[in-house]
Amino acid sequence: MKEAGIKTWLPSLLRLALVVLLVAFVTNPGWFEPLLKPLTENNAPAIYNQGSLLTLTLLHLRTVLIATVAATIVAVALAILVTRPAGVEFLPLSRSLVNIGQTFPPVAVLALAVPAVGFGEKPTLIALFLYGLLPIFENALTGLTTLPANVVEAARGAGMTGWQRLTKVELPLSAPIILGGIRLSVVISLATATIGSTVAAKTLGEVIIAGLLSNNLAFVLQGGLIVAALAVLIYDGLSAIERYTARRMGREAE
Amino acid sequence: MTIRFDKLGVVIAAIVAYAAFAAPFATFRANRIVPGEARSMLEALPAATGSLLLATVVAAALVALLKTPLILRLAASVVALAALAVLIGVAGSFLTPEGNAFARISPASGFWLLIFAFTLLLADVLTRLNLSPWARVGVLVLAALAIGLLLASGSWNNLSILKEYANRADSFWAEGSKHVTLALGSLAAAAVVGLPLGILCHRVDKLRAGVLNVLNIIQTIPSIALFGLLIAPLGWVAVHVPGAASLGIRGIGTAPAFLALFLYSLLPVVANTVVGLAGVPRAANDAARGMGMTDRQRLFGVEFPLAFPVILTGIRIVLVQNIGLATIAALIGGGGFGVFVFQGVGQTAMDLVLLGAVPTVALAFAAAIILDAAIEMTATKRRVETA
Numbered sequence: 042m043k044e045a046g047i048k049t050w051l052p053s054l055l056r057l058a059l060v061v062l063l064v065a066f067v068t069n070p071g072w073f074e075p076l077l078k079p080l081t082e083n084n085a086p087a088i089y090n091q092g093s094l095l096t097l098t099l100l101h102l103r104t105v106l107i108a109t110v111a112a113t114i115v116a117v118a119l120a121i122l123v124t125r126p127a128g129v130e131f132l133p134l135s136r137s138l139v140n141i142g143q144t145f146p147p148v149a150v151l152a153l154a155v156p157a158v159g160f161g162e163k164p165t166l167i168a169l170f171l172y173g174l175l176p177i178f179e180n181a182l183t184g185l186t187t188l189p190a191n192v193v194e195a196a197r198g199a200g201m202t203g204w205q206r207l208t209k210v211e212l213p214l215s216a217p218i219i220l221g222g223i224r225l226s227v228v229i230s231l232a233t234a235t236i237g238s239t240v241a242a243k244t245l246g247e248v249i250i251a252g253l254l255s256n257n258l259a260f261v262l263q264g265g266l267i268v269a270a271l272a273v274l275i276y277d278g279l280s281a282i283e284r285y286t287a288r289r290m291g292r293e294a295e
Numbered sequence: 296m297t298i299r300f301d302k303l304g305v306v307i308a309a310i311v312a313y314a315a316f317a318a319p320f321a322t323f324r325a326n327r328i329v330p331g332e333a334r335s336m337l338e339a340l341p342a343a344t345g346s347l348l349l350a351t352v353v354a355a356a357l358v359a360l361l362k363t364p365l366i367l368r369l370a371a372s373v374v375a376l377a378a379l380a381v382l383i384g385v386a387g388s389f390l391t392p393e394g395n396a397f398a399r400i401s402p403a404s405g406f407w408l409l410i411f412a413f414t415l416l417l418a419d420v421l422t423r424l425n426l427s428p429w430a431r432v433g434v435l436v437l438a439a440l441a442i443g444l445l446l447a448s449g450s451w452n453n454l455s456i457l458k459e460y461a462n463r464a465d466s467f468w469a470e471g472s473k474h475v476t477l478a479l480g481s482l483a484a485a486a487v488v489g490l491p492l493g494i495l496c497h498r499v500d501k502l503r504a505g506v507l508n509v510l511n512i513i514q515t516i517p518s519i520a521l522f523g524l525l526i527a528p529l530g531w532v533a534v535h536v537p538g539a540a541s542l543g544i545r546g547i548g549t550a551p552a553f554l555a556l557f558l559y560s561l562l563p564v565v566a567n568t569v570v571g572l573a574g575v576p577r578a579a580n581d582a583a584r585g586m587g588m589t590d591r592q593r594l595f596g597v598e599f600p601l602a603f604p605v606i607l608t609g610i611r612i613v614l615v616q617n618i619g620l621a622t623i624a625a626l627i628g629g630g631g632f633g634v635f636v637f638q639g640v641g642q643t644a645m646d647l648v649l650l651g652a653v654p655t656v657a658l659a660f661a662a663a664i665i666l667d668a669a670i671e672m673t674a675t676k677r678r679v680e681t682a
Contacts, residue, residue: 080527130302133422134415140667141418144659146619149652152636156645232517236623240640249519253626258527265520272515 056277063270067095070263077259087259089248098267101244104162104237105230108169113223116174120181121207136182143175147233155240165237165244172233173226180222184215217287224279231272235264303419304359310412311356315349318405321386326397327455327644333403339386351378352409359416365423372417379409380445387453399455401646428668435664455646456653459635463650466634471654473549474631477624478617478658481553485560485613490606492561493568494594503569510562518555518620522627525551552629556620560613567609571602604674611666618659622651 066073070088077087088094122128123135147168154164188211196210238246245264252260319333320340337345355375358367387400421434451457460467496503513521529550575598583597625633635651638644 128302134303134419137418137422138415140663141660144615144619144656144663146622146652146655146659148619148622148633148636149656152640152648152652155640155643155648228515232515235517235519239626239637246517246519249517249523250626253519253523258523261520261523261526265516265524268520269512269516273512276515 056274059270059274063267063274066263067098067267070094073263077263080259080262081257085255085257085259089251089260089263091251092243092247094245094248094263094267097243097245097247098271101231101234101268102271104165104234104242104244105169105227108166108230109173109223109227111166112170112173112226113177113219115170116177116222117181117219120178120185124182124185125203135178139175139178142171145171147172148236148239151236151240160241162237162242164240165234165242168237169230169233173230176225176229177219177222180225181215181219184218185211188214214290217283217290220279220283220286224276224283227279228272228276231268231275235268299362300360301362303415304361307412307416308356308360310408310415311352311359314405314408314412315352318408319403320405321383321390322401322403323390324399324401324455327399327459327646328642331399331401331403334386334390336405339390340382341385341389344382344385348378348382351375355413355416359412365420368416369420369424372413372420375413376410376417377441379406379413380441381450384445384450384452384454387451391453399458399646400453401455428671431664432668435661439661456649459644459646459650463635467650470630470632470634473629474618474621474633474655475658477549477552477556477621477629477631478614481556481560482610482613482617484553484557485564486610488557489561489564490568493565493606494572496565496569497572507562507566507569510565513558514562518559518623519626521555521558522551522623522629525554526627529554548628549624549630551627552621552624552631556617556624559620560617563609563612563616564606567605567612568602571605571609572598574605575601604670607666607670607673611663611670614662614666615659618655618662622655 074087081087089097119135123132150168150171151164154167158164158167192210192214193206196206201209234242234244235246235249237244238250245268248264248267249261252258252262252264315336320336320338321334322331323334324331336349339345340348352375355371358371363371383402383406390400391398421431426434445451446457452461492506496506516524579597579601580593583593588596621629621631622633622636624631625637632651632655635647636655637651639647639649639651
């Protein structure tokens with residue numbers, strides 16, 4: 042990071058350009074029509090016309106946000122529980138459950154949630170929630186079980202109660218690793234949310250699926266690119282926060 | 296002597312109590328798409344059998360609730376699971392009216408919760424037993440055999456999911472083999488390309504960041520979009536490259552699905568190869584060099600074997616991920632179990648969804664257990680050899 046010049050500012054510039062492009066595209070997709078027109082056949086529309094891209098993008102983000110917040114709360118709470126003396130009995134089991142859970146394909150979770158809660162946003166939220174739990178839980182567990190022993194000892198020696206140790210020492214120290222799990226979970230959720238449109242959830246998947254059904258490549262491309270751009274930007278942003286907290290905590294991220 | 300409770304047992308007993316007494320055991324529907332009517336355990340089975348199952352389940356839950364020896368807990372969970380598996384088939388025959396081909400009987404929430412509770416108990420016992428890799432694969436084979444036997448014996452034939460299967464037995468196996476071909480074929484292709492690429496990235500520093508970044512970005516493209524985006528270039532290739540079409544390369548169908556799965560598989564394979572090779576102890580490399588090994592000998596004789604468990608972990612990630620993602624191939628005409636899932640979602644026929652989802656989950660699960668065992672075996676072998 043020491044050498045100045047093109048290498049340091051180029052990534053930031055690219056990121057900025059991507060943000061500008063993304064915002065311009067979802068607010069004024071009409072501007073980009075000439076670019077996408079060659080991809081369509083038989084004079085089909087080049088820009089998704091059954092709903093606003095901006096609304097779908099926001100709904101997509103909202104779905105991911107709700108699922109991730111819920112998954113974070115539950116996963117971190119569970120990880121705290123199984124690392125306390127009272128819950129330590131559950132530790133090996135919860136590890137194997139996490140491993141088993143990861144073998145469930147998201148499409149299967151989505152389809153199986155439909156009979157329980159009906160079509161729409163709910164099955165998508167359930168699938169994203171369940172799928173998002175695993176990386177966060179795994180990382181929270183890693184974070185909480187690999188704390189430097191001398192720090193924990195010092196906190197105990199300083200007369201901190203269990204609750205104080207948890208909130209003032211253990212959680213802040215594990216924050217970078219937990220954030221890493223959240224980042225993974227968000228990126229998986231962003232992509233998985235598109236599959237939610239197969240069960241009628243309002244996400245950007247709608248654009249892609251409309252494109253697949255009407256053989257309109259322009260739709261597939263714009264839906265896919267918006268999601269990919271969102272994923273890249275959010276991944277980058279969360280990595281930056283992670284590095285920042287890691288520096289503050291004096292722990293190397295990953 | 297005081298009675299001591301097992302903490303996990305309390306959870307299991309609570310689930311069992313709710314599932315056995317308050318939740319429906321099976322659902323009866325007059326045909327495949329009408330809403331179902333719930334049947335409790337005692338209503339769904341012949342009187343004596345129903346009470347027997349209830350007694351078995353309660354007894355097994357008690358074993359779980361109290362602090363009992365592992366072997367007893369193992370027996371309780373296996374007996375309860377076996378009884379549930381056999382008797383849900385009996386419930387299917389018992390609830391189906393004589394000669395009625397339209398009625399559908401499916402397991403209801405109570406049944407699934409009981410299965411979940413005792414699987415939890417079994418998983419806990421197996422985790423605590425700390426089985427060797429071979430033993431875990433053995434347990435998997437035993438479970439697969441038991442399920443295969445139940446399927447072959449026809450005792451589940453009156454359950455709705457198998458009625459869906461009976462209606463499309465031929466296409467089930469055809470889609471199944473397509474699914475496996477897609478998942479395994481793309482994995483093989485990714486290994487053939489990804490391993491050399493990983494080795495190259497390990498040796499050439501400048502290449503590493505670039506390649507990994509590109510592969511990272513590919514991973515962020517949602518699977519449906521990647522499947523769709525590959526339709527156009529492959530369609531073009533099919534039309535313009537002589538011989539491509541006769542090889543089965545087409546705009547829609549298996550080709551774009553295969554290519555998309557291949558692209559998704561590259562990152563874990565390449566990244567794990569790089570990490571694995573980077574983790575080879577410097578001392579091992581120096582010793583090999585000191586012995587006068589050539590670069591190639593060092594790669595195949597020292598670095599590769601030492602990095603193998605990590606590389607295998609990448610392969611495991613890819614295989615489990617591909618088995619899941621291959622379901623999405625159905626959206627672009629690529630076949631696979633996803634065909635049933637999406638047909639079922641379209642017709643709101645949940646039995647059809649299950650017909651697609653259950654084999655997918657079973658395949659992914661089996662693949663994970665087998666590869667985990669393989670990883671552990673190679674890793675311990677290494678440790679013994681190097682010790």
